[in-house]
Amino acid sequence: MTPGQAPGGDGVLRSAGSVHPVVPGVLDVTHDVILYLEDITVTFNGFRALDRLTLYVGVGELRALIGPNGAGKTTLMDVVTGKTRPDSGTAYFGQTMDLTRMSEAEIARAGIGRKFQKPTVFEQHTVFENLELALRGDRRARRSLFARLDADARDRIADTLRLVRLGAEADRPAGLLSHGQKQWLEIGMLLAQDPQLLLLDEPVAGMTDDETERTAELVKSLAGQRSVVVVEHDMEFVEGLDCQVTVLDEGAVLAEGSLAAVQRDPRVVEVYLGR
């Protein structure tokens, strides 16, 4: 990343020798970067949960975020989704959307979806209905609810069911699904909103080995069409993702690279084993 590719703070984007006016609400990924976090600091009563953290995520990239307890992973997700405002630093979605000036709802509408650790599906409703409800939250789908695009909405649900491998469960109440299936349904509900950046917080916590393996396949298949950032402690799962790994420690990036490379890094070994 060259500094010239970073968004300016004055409403005008400077990029590689040219100046573009900012178009509000339009995701601009002309530099193939979907998320820019630069020099982000977050303090809680003087304690630095994030300490000048800088991180970039590419368009279509799958990135794993690891680090010991308290490293700042959740706080980072909170900054991206607007739940926590940084004390300083810049956070941009694409070239033009300043996340630090957007509400949580605006950020979600702009195309950032977040899955929390605990599944929150509607247990009384069927799997299909859960996806339908998620789709109704999408502005494009709402417009189409009573119009001829209804078939499109149904197709979208069918596609999502296939993707999260719940086609055979479509008519079952979500409350009867296994823990792993509920997690996949919730990922499907997020996908129904068509996010361009998906944040997954410990998606395999509490899953069986088989479910964990299937989730790695699912998460890998989600990248490419959208960018995905996964926070996870389960190293076998992270290995299965076969992607770039960022290690956080004490609120900053300690190392970045393949899982094998960061696991060889003595500083990473120290924070995981040395304390």
Ligand SMILES: Nc1ncnc2c1ncn2[C@@H]1O[C@H](COP(=O)(O)OP(=O)(O)OP(=O)(O)O)[C@@H](O)[C@H]1O
């Ligand atoms: N609202 C808050 N008030 C005070 N301290 C906080 C708050 N949120 C987080 N912290 C502290 O900031 C640090 C980073 O927390 P964070 O939850 O981001 O870490 P994490 O990497 O997600 O950890 P874990 O792997 O345990 O989930 C921790 O020391 C935590 O206690």
